[in-house]
Amino acid sequence: MTPISRIRNFSIVAHIDHGKSTLADRLIQLTGAMDAREMAGKEQVLDNMDIERERGITIKAQTVRLQYKANDGETYTLNLIDTPGHVDFAYEVSRSLSACEGSLLVVDASQGVEAQTLANVYQAIDNDHDIVVVLNKVDLPAAEPERIRDQIEEVIGIDASQAVLISAKTGLGIPDVLEAIVTQLPPPREGDPEKPLKAMLVDSWYDAYLGVIVLVRVIDGVLKKGQTIRMMGTNARYPVERTGVFTPKMLNVDAIGPGEFGFITASIKEVADTRVGDTITEDRRPTLSPLPGFKPAQPVVFCGLFPVDAADFEDLRAAVGKLRLNDASFSFEMETSAALGFGFRCGFLGLLHLEIIQERLEREFDLDLIATAPSVVYRLNLIDGSQKELHNPADMPDVVRISSIEEPWIRATILTPDDYLGGILKLCQDRRGIQADLSYVGTRAMLVYDLPLNEVVFDFYDRLKSISKGYASFDYALTDYREGDLVKMSLLVNEEPVDALSMLVHRTAAEKRGRAMCEKLKELIPQHMFKIPIQAAIGGKVIARETISALRKDVTAKCYGGDVTRKRKLLEKQKEGKKRMRQFGKVDIPQAAFIEALKMGD
Amino acid sequence: MTLNLDPGFGIYLHWPFCAAKCPYCDFNSHVRHKPVDQERFVRAFTRELEHLRERTGPREAVSIFLGGGTPSLMKPETVGALLDTVARLWTVRSDAEITLEANPSSVDADRFRGYRLAGVNRVSLGVQALNDPDLRFLGRLHGVDEAKRAIALARETFPRMSFDLIYARPNQTPEAWGRELEEAIGLAADHLSLYQLTIEEGTAFYGLHQRGKFAVPDGETGAELYRVTQEVTAANGLPAYEISNHARPGAESRHNLVYWRYGEYVGAGPGAHGRFKEKGRRIVTMTERLPEAWAALVEEKGHGIVDGERLDSEEEADEFLLMGLRLAEGIDLDRYEKLAGRPLSNRQIGNLLSEGLIAPVGNSRIRATPSGMIVLDALVADLAR
Numbered sequence: 003m004t005p006i007s008r009i010r011n012f013s014i015v016a017h018i019d020h021g022k023s024t025l026a027d028r029l030i031q032l033t034g035a036m037d038a039r040e041m042a043g044k045e046q047v048l049d050n051m052d053i054e055r056e057r058g059i060t061i062k063a064q065t066v067r068l069q070y071k072a073n074d075g076e077t078y079t080l081n082l083i084d085t086p087g088h089v090d091f092a093y094e095v096s097r098s099l100s101a102c103e104g105s106l107l108v109v110d111a112s113q114g115v116e117a118q119t120l121a122n123v124y125q126a127i128d129n130d131h132d133i134v135v136v137l138n139k140v141d142l143p144a145a146e147p148e149r150i151r152d153q154i155e156e157v158i159g160i161d162a163s164q165a166v167l168i169s170a171k172t173g174l175g176i177p178d179v180l181e182a183i184v185t186q187l188p189p190p191r192e193g194d195p196e197k198p199l200k201a202m203l204v205d206s207w208y209d210a211y212l213g214v215i216v217l218v219r220v221i222d223g224v225l226k227k228g229q230t231i232r233m234m235g236t237n238a239r240y241p242v243e244r245t246g247v248f249t250p251k252m253l254n255v256d257a258i259g260p261g262e263f264g265f266i267t268a269s270i271k272e273v274a275d276t277r278v279g280d281t282i283t284e285d286r287r288p289t290l291s292p293l294p295g296f297k298p299a300q301p302v303v304f305c306g307l308f309p310v311d312a313a314d315f316e317d318l319r320a321a322v323g324k325l326r327l328n329d330a331s332f333s334f335e336m337e338t339s340a341a342l343g344f345g346f347r348c349g350f351l352g353l354l355h356l357e358i359i360q361e362r363l364e365r366e367f368d369l370d371l372i373a374t375a376p377s378v379v380y381r382l383n384l385i386d387g388s389q390k391e392l393h394n395p396a397d398m399p400d401v402v403r404i405s406s407i408e409e410p411w412i413r414a415t416i417l418t419p420d421d422y423l424g425g426i427l428k429l430c431q432d433r434r435g436i437q438a439d440l441s442y443v444g445t446r447a448m449l450v451y452d453l454p455l456n457e458v459v460f461d462f463y464d465r466l467k468s469i470s471k472g473y474a475s476f477d478y479a480l481t482d483y484r485e486g487d488l489v490k491m492s493l494l495v496n497e498e499p500v501d502a503l504s505m506l507v508h509r510t511a512a513e514k515r516g517r518a519m520c521e522k523l524k525e526l527i528p529q530h531m532f533k534i535p536i537q538a539a540i541g542g543k544v545i546a547r548e549t550i551s552a553l554r555k556d557v558t559a560k561c562y563g564g565d566v567t568r569k570r571k572l573l574e575k576q577k578e579g580k581k582r583m584r585q586f587g588k589v590d591i592p593q594a595a596f597i598e599a600l601k602m603g604d
Numbered sequence: 605m606t607l608n609l610d611p612g613f614g615i616y617l618h619w620p621f622c623a624a625k626c627p628y629c630d631f632n633s634h635v636r637h638k639p640v641d642q643e644r645f646v647r648a649f650t651r652e653l654e655h656l657r658e659r660t661g662p663r664e665a666v667s668i669f670l671g672g673g674t675p676s677l678m679k680p681e682t683v684g685a686l687l688d689t690v691a692r693l694w695t696v697r698s699d700a701e702i703t704l705e706a707n708p709s710s711v712d713a714d715r716f717r718g719y720r721l722a723g724v725n726r727v728s729l730g731v732q733a734l735n736d737p738d739l740r741f742l743g744r745l746h747g748v749d750e751a752k753r754a755i756a757l758a759r760e761t762f763p764r765m766s767f768d769l770i771y772a773r774p775n776q777t778p779e780a781w782g783r784e785l786e787e788a789i790g791l792a793a794d795h796l797s798l799y800q801l802t803i804e805e806g807t808a809f810y811g812l813h814q815r816g817k818f819a820v821p822d823g824e825t826g827a828e829l830y831r832v833t834q835e836v837t838a839a840n841g842l843p844a845y846e847i848s849n850h851a852r853p854g855a856e857s858r859h860n861l862v863y864w865r866y867g868e869y870v871g872a873g874p875g876a877h878g879r880f881k882e883k884g885r886r887i888v889t890m891t892e893r894l895p896e897a898w899a900a901l902v903e904e905k906g907h908g909i910v911d912g913e914r915l916d917s918e919e920e921a922d923e924f925l926l927m928g929l930r931l932a933e934g935i936d937l938d939r940y941e942k943l944a945g946r947p948l949s950n951r952q953i954g955n956l957l958s959e960g961l962i963a964p965v966g967n968s969r970i971r972a973t974p975s976g977m978i979v980l981d982a983l984v985a986d987l988a989r
Contacts, residue, residue, distance in 0.1 A: 531979045531986070532959045554823040555830065557980040559799040559848050561930060563616055563863045564632075564877040567888060570923050576985035588955040 003224070003259030004079040006193045010183050011102035011219070011263065012134075013083040015095075015123055017116035017475060020108050021138040024170040025179070026066070026084060030250060032176050033068040033080070065204075065217060065263045067247040072184045080183055081263040083204075095122060097279055097296050099129045101204050101219040101263075104187030106179065107154075111137040111167070112144035114153050115443060116475035117415045123158055134182045135165035141172055149444065157443045192221065193260030199223030199282070200289040203233070204263070206276040208327045212244075214270040218258065218282060222289065225258040225266065225282070234292045235280040240268035273327050299331040301349025302410065302480060303356055303376050303459050304393040306337050306502060307363070308345030310370035310582060310593050315344045321367035322346055325359060332359055337394065341502050341586050342372060347394055353459055372584065372593040374502040375600050378455045381408040381483055396501040398490050401541070407506070408483040409454050413438065416449040416466070418474035423447045425469040433457035434508060453478075454486065456506065460600045491516055491545075493599075494537040495523070498587040502596055512538075516546035519599050524548040526595040534589055611867025612666035613880075614859050615690055617649065618873030619675040620895045623707070627743045627808035628770065628801060632875030632893050633673045642682045645895075648902040649872055650689045652891070655907035656870040657693040660880050663868075665694050667701040667859035670724070676706035680718025687723045701726055701764075701858040708754035708767070709746045716761045726764040728797070728857075729754060734784050738773055741818075743808075755791050764855065766795035771829055773801055774818045778825070778832045785833065789840045794855035798833050799848050800826060830978055847930045847977060864931050866924040874898035874908065886915045917945050926984045934962075934971025952987050 016022035068080040083098050099105070105126040109115060126133060135154060137147045147167055154162040166182050168175030200222040209215050218225065225231070229242045244267045246254040258264035270276060279296030283289045309318045322334045333349040350356040356376060363369050380392040382399070383406045392398060414435075418426055430437070430451045439450035453462075458478070466474050491512050493503035507515050516538025523536050531553050538546040561569055583590040621640055622633040668690055670683065683704065690696060703726040704719055706712050716727070731751045733739045739747060746754075758765045769788060771781050788796060801820055803813045812818060821829065834844055842850040846864060849857065862869055868886075871878035875893035879886055891908040892898040898908040915923070921944030928935035941947045953970065956962040961976035961983055976983050 531956075531961055531976070531982050553979045553982055554827045555978050556982045557847060557978055559802055561847070561863075561927065562860060563869055563871060563879070564875070566863070566879070566923050566927060567877065567890070569926050570919060572981075573922050573926055573985060573988055576981075577989055580985065580989045588959070 003195070003257055004262065006261045007189050008076055008078045009081070009189055009261040010078060010104065010187050011081045011083065011190060011261070012104040012106060012183055012187055013099055013102055013126070014106045014108055015099075015119070015126055016108035017110070017113075017118040020110040020113070020116070020119070021170045022084075022108050025106070025108055025136070025138065025168070025176075026082060028170050028173060028176045029068060029080075029082060029180065030066060032173075032180065033070050064250070065248050066250045067263065068249075070180050070184070073181060074184075078184050079262065080180070083263070096125050096129070098204065099126055099131065101202055102131070103190060104132045104134065104183070106134050106136050106183070107158075107160075108136045108138050109150055109154060111140045111147045111150050112142055114150045114446070115157050115417070117417045117448075117477040118475055120158065120415060120417075121477040121479070123160075127160075132187050133160055134179070134186045135160070135162045136179060137165050137167050138170050140167045141169040141174060153444050157448075190221075190261035194222050195224050195260055197222035198287045198289040199225060199229075199231070199284040200291070200293070201225055201258075201282040202293055203276055203278055203280040203282055205278060206270075206273050208273050212267050214267070214273055214276065216266050216268070216270065216276055216282075217263070218266060219263050220258050220260055221293075222260055223284065224260070225264070226256065230285040231266075231268065231282050232285040232288060233276070233280050234283055234288070235277045235295060236275065238275060239285050240270055243267050243269060273330060278330070299351055301331065301333050301351060301379075302455065303350045303352055303378060304347060305350075305356060305376040306339060306342065306345050306347050306374035306394070307334075307360065308339065308342040308372045308374070308502075310372055310584075312343045314369055317367065318346065318363070318369055318371070321363050321369060322348070324367075325362060329359075331355070339374075339396065339501050341500050342374070342584060345372075349393070353463065370582065370593070372502070372596055374596055375505050376459045377505065378410050378459060380488070380506060382406075383408070392506075395490055395504045395506050398506070401490075406485050407488045409456055409486045409488060409506075411481050411484050412453055412455050412458065412478040413481045414449075414451045414453050414458070414476060414478040416451065416474055416476050417443065418447055418449065418470050420445060420447055422470040422474060423449075426466065426474060429462070429465055429469060433462060434511070452481065454484075454508070455480070457508075489540050492539050493519060493523070494535075494539060494544075495527070495591065496534045496587050496589045497537075498589075499539075500586050500591070503599060505600075512540055513545050520546045520548040522599045523591075523595060524550055526598055527589065527591055529553045530589060532588070611862050611865035612858070613660075613663045613694075613867060614667040614669065614862035614869040615665050615694065616669050616671060616859075616869055616871040616873075616876055616878070617675075617686055617690075618671055618673065618871065618876040619678055620673040620874040620893075621677055622672065622674045623677065624743065624745055625808070627812070628804070630804035630807050631673070634895055640677075640895075642679055644899060646682055646685045646689075648899040648908070649686055652872045652902050652907045653689055653693055653870075655909075656872060656878065656889075659882055660694075660868075660870060663694050665690070665696050665700055667703070667862060668696065669702075669859040670704040672705055674707055674712075675704050676712035676715060676719075680715055680722050683719055683724065684722035703728055703857070703859055705730065706754075706758070707746065708751040710750055710753070713754045713757050716757055720761050725762060726766070726857075727758050727762050728795075729758060729765070729767040731755070731767040731788075732770045733773070734769070734787055738776075741773065742770060752791065755793070759792065764795070765793060766797060766851075766857065767791075767793055768797040768799065770799050770801050771833065772821050772826050774820060776821065776829070778828050781829055782832045782836050785836045786840065789837070789842060794842075795849070795851040795857065796837065796842060797849050798837070800830065827978055831974075834974060843932070844977075845932045847980065861931075864927045866927050886920050888912045888915060917943060920944075922988055925988055929972050929980060929984055929987075932971060934965050934969045937968050937970060948987055949989070952989065956983065956986065 014022045064084040066082045070080050071077045083102050107123050140147050151162045151165050166175055166178045201218045201220040204217040204219055206214055206216045227242050227245050230239055231242055232239050245258050246252050247264045281292035309315050326332055331351050334346040337345050337347040360373055382390045382392055382404050384403050385405050433453055434457055435451040435453045438452055441448050466476055487509045488506045489509050491505055491507050492499045520536045520538055533552045534550040536548045537544045583592050620632055620634050622635055625635055702724050704724045705728045708729045708731050732742050732744055734748055736748050803809050837850040841852055844850050845856050868880040874895045876891050878889040889909045890911040892901050892910045901908040924943050962970050963973050965971050972980055
């Protein structure tokens with residue numbers, strides 16, 4: 003155990019691509035937690051999942067204990083808490099931040115402050131963090147550390163005079179970062195090894211070999227192997243089997259003392275048995291002052307996931323169950339669709355979360371899935387005075403029973419080079435946005451907009467990226483529910499409604515959206531042997547229509563004894579193709595159409 | 605109409621040589637600039653047929669078909685030797701159809717008499733067009749007058765005769781095609797094979813077409829040409845009994861019906877395919893395509909079979925479906941169920957019936973309607989799922 007005065011707990015906040023993971027790699031390397039051989043060929047050693055590494059994002063929180071001999075001759079224990087950077091996981095960021103006392107704010111010395119930087123740094127400030135400003139990529143020709151330093155002071159309002167200039171890529175300035183952590187960040191504020199055990203459950207996940215691993219931060223007392231602990235939120239008791247730290251390899255230690263981070267295993271069966279933010283105490287001698295705890299994260303985006311092949315339903319059930327073991331913020335319940343058969347209605351923290359889960363299901367569990375239109379959670383105020391939450395447009399009650407519909411709104415912050423401002427303003431206006439603020443951060447515009455979430459869930463981020471050629475950054479937070487003039491739009495293919503394509507839209511946007519969807523479906527659905535009308539309708543009224551013309555001719559002229567094998571193989575391919583489609587009435591719709599049809603592409 | 609639907613057992617012999625390669629042809633055909641050693645090939649055919657006989661056991665053949673390539677490049681003695689071998693190995697029914705494919709050139713026609721004496725009772729002539737510019741475009745070595753003389757001679761020589769035409773040629777109008785077709789029927793064939801020109805990969809036309817050197821009629825015109833074909837032939841007493849084959853009732857090609865009714869057949873010669881039952885399952889045989897390599901293989905191993913498979917029930921059912929629905933008589937649903945181990949989907953049948961793409965025939969058969977025939981590949985894929 004390290005004396006509290008020689009512990010520093012910190013996290014790194016940064017915009018995606020500003021070098022957070024590279025800096026973490028450097029810190030690990032320089033403190034010798036992993037030698038060069040172990041680091042060789044590995045980048046972003048903290049990102050365990052393939053998806054994390056491929057997408058350059060961090061999904062689960064990670065900690066690493068670093069031993070650092072400072073200029074004052076003392077050896078310090080530095081605990082780096084790596085947090086997710088994406089807006090979808092803002093909630094995880096906030097609880098990770100609350101477990102430490104300081105942050106490194108990493109800003110790209112040429113690009114400067116981005117929307118995500120702002121959102122994350124404000125969270126750190128809200129958690130009373132001291133902040134060390136780190137300007138990365140100063141070795142690049144475009145770097146302007148002086149300008150960015152001013153920008154940070156101006157926009158964020160924190161002192162950047164002591165900013166550390168580094169290049170995580172070349173290793174320049176990394177020792178200065180370590181020294182700044184020791185000198186500029188405070189040790190843990192409290193902590194008494196004699197007091198009853200009080201530890202925060204920071205995160206937990208399932209490991210195939212060790213079972214549930216719980217990441218903890220000890221506040222008071224000492225956590226030891228053999229102790230019987232109690233989760234104060236659930237009152238469940240467990241004997242501690244193993245205590246350890248991440249270096250980032252798992253290293254068993256005898257005890258975890260006040261101010262320290264570590265992990266325990268304790269025969270806990272499921273991640274669902276652990277509540278993030280819960281207080282862990284000793285069963286014999288419980289603490290009298292448990293931590294306030296966290297509210298569980300609420301899913302904000304829902305969509306249906308169905309197996310392409312109905313026979314895979316049980317596999318899908320097993321797979322979502324397994325993912326849920328590791329991701330309590332992902333929710334699911336069984337859903338039956340007239341069109342798609344059996345599947346699950348799943349809830350996600352945001353669109354990235356949705357994509358990640360879908361990708362993991364397809365990749366790790368080898369499932370072919372159809373995802374239906376993402377939907378936000380609407381609140382329906384019914385004539386009888388009751389209120390109902392609507393997760394699925396297909397469940398919408400008869401309009402005569404509804405007195406009003408409320409939808410979730412967000413406050414979005416967008417930072418963009420001036421050149422793209424016009425296009426972005428138009429995008430926000432088109433999506434029913436209400437401008438709250440427009441100011442300048444150096445040469446860049448900072449736009450603050452209130453937007454209905456349902457206008458953002460489909461492809462807002464993609465559009466923003468394409469309008470700004472990738473330069474605009476975007477962050478948002480849910481604010482409130484507001485009443486909206488929303489109607490349910492149905493899509494009819496060959497005169498039959500396809501429930502998986504129905505959606506709630508604002509009345510003023512319905513016609514445009516309906517037309518776009520009909521046009522998209524016309525491209526996505528292959529020609530059939532008969533013509534297929536595609537219609538968008540509100541109630542019984544058709545607001546848009548397209549027709550897919552019939553195949554005129556598709557027949558092999560010659561087919562004799564020597565042609566049968568080749569023809570059968572073609573037929574087998576066609577049959578395989580049909581398996582990747584869903585049949586609605588007489589029409590085969592490719593699975594990709596369900597998501598593709600929603601992309602507006604303005 | 606009562607149908608004798610027993611497809612029977614047929615024997616196919618592939619003669620792979622041609623005087624010239626036609627630019628549209630993707631069949632297994634080869635041009636040789638030295639005379640072909642026909643005796644060597646006869647010996648190889650004999651050995652391969654003996655091998656196949658061992659595997660099929662004694663069977664009664666309803667048909668023998670000499671296809672190619674250009675079988676009319678064979679000497680009559682060669683044809684005679686091959687037919688004698690077949691007759692020695694299997695029982696050939698007294699009314700068996702014995703067809704030879706022939707080019708309508710004068711050189712080939714000179715041998716007609718000899719073929720008849722060897723036992724051939726039906727010829728199929730590769731006429732392809734009834735005007736000289738189109739014959740030249742199609743790379744044919746004969747002219748129209750020559751073809752007409754060959755047709756007349758074939759009619760005199762053989763009890764039965766058929767010829768092929770290719771339509772949907774560049775710039776061909778439905779009107780012109782209708783007139784050409786009437787003229788063809790007037791040449792008093794009792795059987796016509798009428799193929800839409802398709803551009804196949806690996807042919808000379810493929811590259812030319814890719815490079816935009818010529819264009820074939822679009823889908824709309826193709827459909828119209830197909831419609832005209834059906835109308836003109838039906839009005840003149842030669843209705844389609846298969847997608848591309850038309851006959852006076854009773855004059856259908858029995859050999860090809862073996863294929864379409866999913867009967868059994870052996871195939872001998874380079875690149876020939878066979879399908880027959882062995883130990884309770886239908887097997888496929890395919891031989892080496894290159895003529896000399898095939899002959900060497902037969903000399904070494906007793907047969908030239910290089911590929912094949914044992915079909916599972918789904919594969920058999922798929923083949924039965926895709927072949928059978930080509931016929932105007934359609935398919936027997938019970939036979940499908942027996943082959944597949946499951947019936948065709950009622951839902952798919954219902955959908956296609958309601959769109960008028962298929963029609964019931966009696967209680968247990970379905971057939972593709974004319975509007976179904978023209979999109980048959982899509983229709984079969986829909987049913988077979």
